[in-house]
Amino acid sequence: MSEAYFRVESGALGPEENFLSLDDILMSHEKLPVRTETAMPRLGAFFLERSAGAETENAVPQGSKLELPLWLAKGLFDNKRRILSVELPKIYQEGWRTVFSADPNVVDLHKMGPHFYGFGSQLLHFDSPENADISQSLLQTFIGRFRRIMDSSQNAYNEDTSALVARLDEMERGLFQTGQKGLNDFQCWEKGQASQITASNLVQNYKKRKFTDMED
Amino acid sequence: MFCDKAMELIRELHRAPEGQLPAFNEDGLRQVLEEMKALYEQNQSDVNEAKSGGRSDLIPTIKFRHCSLLRNRRCTVAYLYDRLLRIRALRWEYGSVLPNALRFHMAAEEMEWFNNYKRSLATYMRSLGGDEGLDITQDMKPPKSLYIEVRCLKDYGEFEVDDGTSVLLKKNSQHFLPRWKCEQLIRQGVLEHILS
Numbered sequence: 001m002s003e004a005y006f007r008v009e010s011g012a013l014g015p016e017e018n019f020l021s022l023d024d025i026l027m028s029h030e031k032l033p034v035r036t037e038t039a040m041p042r043l044g045a046f047f048l049e050r051s052a053g054a055e056t057e058n059a060v061p062q063g064s065k066l067e068l069p070l071w072l073a074k075g076l077f078d079n080k081r082r083i084l085s086v087e088l089p090k091i092y093q094e095g096w097r098t099v100f101s102a103d104p105n106v107v108d109l110h111k112m113g114p115h116f117y118g119f120g121s122q123l124l125h126f127d128s129p130e131n132a133d134i135s136q137s138l139l140q141t142f143i144g145r146f147r148r149i150m151d152s153s154q155n156a157y158n159e160d161t162s163a164l165v166a167r168l169d170e171m172e173r174g175l176f177q178t179g180q181k182g183l184n185d186f187q188c189w190e191k192g193q194a195s196q197i198t199a200s201n202l203v204q205n206y207k208k209r210k211f212t213d214m215e216d
Numbered sequence: 217m218f219c220d221k222a223m224e225l226i227r228e229l230h231r232a233p234e235g236q237l238p239a240f241n242e243d244g245l246r247q248v249l250e251e252m253k254a255l256y257e258q259n260q261s262d263v264n265e266a267k268s269g270g271r272s273d274l275i276p277t278i279k280f281r282h283c284s285l286l287r288n289r290r291c292t293v294a295y296l297y298d299r300l301l302r303i304r305a306l307r308w309e310y311g312s313v314l315p316n317a318l319r320f321h322m323a324a325e326e327m328e329w330f331n332n333y334k335r336s337l338a339t340y341m342r343s344l345g346g347d348e349g350l351d352i353t354q355d356m357k358p359p360k361s362l363y364i365e366v367r368c369l370k371d372y373g374e375f376e377v378d379d380g381t382s383v384l385l386k387k388n389s390q391h392f393l394p395r396w397k398c399e400q401l402i403r404q405g406v407l408e409h410i411l412s
Contacts, residue, residue: 075283
């Protein structure tokens with residue numbers, strides 16, 4: 001990893017996303033099911049199956065069920081639900097919450113929407129009556145999984161870790177990576193290599209790329 | 217759906233392995249700005265219609281487009297800002313002279329930013345440590361000795377040492393050189409630091 005590149009971190013687990021964070025932008029691109037509470041004229045082109053047709057100005061009719069990205073749902077939502085109302089995605093509903101509480105380690109959180117915790121935390125903005133249960137579920141799921149992530153990241157040295165991270169969501173993968181970095185730095189120090197000046201990773205990567213450019 | 221092109225820009229940066237700078241996507245940016253212009257104009261006309269024609273039912277549509285405008289703006293600003301963070305890292309890891317391959321990846325304005333950043337850093341470094349200044353981009357790892365053993369990884373040519381003598385840096389040759397002269401070359405991958 002580049003040592004001097006300090007990207008903007010995700011704020012999704014807190015009250016608000018970070019405006020400049022690439023991770024948060026990707027997270028808020030994920031979709032959730034909504035219901036329109038009023039007709040939306042002239043936007044029918046985007047939702048062809050729902051469009052009411054040319055006579056009604058190509059409107060999206062009231063009461064349509066759509067999948068909108070989080071950023072759009074957040075922007076159009078207000079507590080009087082004048083434009084749309086939001087449904088919880090399945091994995092944050094009671095059924096899946098029970099599965100998580102039974103055994104959080106078994107679930108493939110990467111498949112469930114790779115930003116499980118971030119997306120779930122931002123979902124709380126929509127004032128669902130289940131908010132308290134959702135936040136508890138997010139917290140307990142993480143607590144249940146954390147031990148394994150910490151253990152595996154601190155003990156997998158110089159090996160292929162793809163099996164270990166396959167079922168982790170993005171936030172957990174970040175944690176795993178941090179753990180690995182700590183492990184590698186410590187091993188490097190133990191071997192006495194901590195004072196060895198090295199070519200930066202950035203440089204090494206650019207060199208590799210140059211060769212492929214020449215082959216084209 | 218709107219903002220697809222903007223998301224492409226974000227994904228492009230996100231895909232580049234930690235810290236690497238992909239080529240500046242001028243075309244992509246231009247398309248995002250065009251989409252923003254179109255959205256803005258459509259909203260302008262709908263707002264006028266809503267005000268003068270009493271079409272308050274257009275308000276959700278106007279909000280929709282406005283959200284898309286804000287999203288496009290966010291993606292654009294985040295794209296440009298993240299690139300600057302990567303360019304800044306280049307000064308610290310590569311040095312003040314960038315290889316041509318990298319320079320072609322930067323927009324003219326980004327190059328200008330890099331030069332300004334270099335200048336600010338240099339001014340700051342000169343202000344430290346009394347008359348001589350202090351090069352804080354050196355000694356990133358704690359030094360253990362004044363002189364170090366290095367091996368040359370590729371042909372570099374003549375290299376002048378402080379007392380005037382010069383050393384020929386040929387591939388695989390080994391030398392015992394002052395640390396402060398070699399650090400840059402090691403970071404650039406020309407030399408390799410050998411621990412005894």
